[in-house]
Amino acid sequence: MSSPTAQQVNGEQDSAQSVPGASGTNAPPVNARLINWGSFLFAVLQSVCSALIALNGVRILIGVGAFAAASGALKLADRMHIAAIRIPMMLLALAGSVLNLVALWQVWRLRRRPASAWRQQPVSKQKIASEWLQFTLSVLTIFLLAAEIVAHRILFAGR
Numbered sequence: 001m002s003s004p005t006a007q008q009v010n011g012e013q014d015s016a017q018s019v020p021g022a023s024g025t026n027a028p029p030v031n032a033r034l035i036n037w038g039s040f041l042f043a044v045l046q047s048v049c050s051a052l053i054a055l056n057g058v059r060i061l062i063g064v065g066a067f068a069a070a071s072g073a074l075k076l077a078d079r080m081h082i083a084a085i086r087i088p089m090m091l092l093a094l095a096g097s098v099l100n101l102v103a104l105w106q107v108w109r110l111r112r113r114p115a116s117a118w119r120q121q122p123v124s125k126q127k128i129a130s131e132w133l134q135f136t137l138s139v140l141t142i143f144l145l146a147a148e149i150v151a152h153r154i155l156f157a158g159r
Contacts, residue, residue: 104135
């Protein structure tokens with residue numbers, strides 16, 4: 001006596017043998033290279049489609065961000081432009097710039113001292129460029145702080 005599962009499997013084998021063209025001898029030969037290239041083509045198409053969908057999402061995100069910036073960011077910036085936030089941030093920027101300028105002045109002063117001439121090594125061009133970039137950014141920060149103070153007094157005279 002056989003189980004119902006075994007009878008079902010035997011029934012499927014019998015039906016597969018009775019269908020014409022189901023056996024391996026009657027099937028046409030399949031070109032494996034054609035299947036490989038076809039699979040590759042569909043994979044490329046799917047990747048291109050995924051990339052276009054992702055780029056479309058990025059474009060939507062940029063558009064929504066621009067709309068939000070145009071509508072709400074100005075109100076947020078106006079609310080954030082209060083003295084309790086603006087003045088400490090300006091003082092922090094000023095302190096950082098002055099500290100950076102003092103440190104650069106100290107480095108340059110110590111390098112020029114005659115007592116340190118015996119242990120000095122030539123300063124690399126990259127280090128000199130870095131120091132001048134720090135100097136320029138510190139001075140630019142101080143100028144921008146001064147411009148902000150002047151502009152704030154002109155634009156918000158009553159506040």
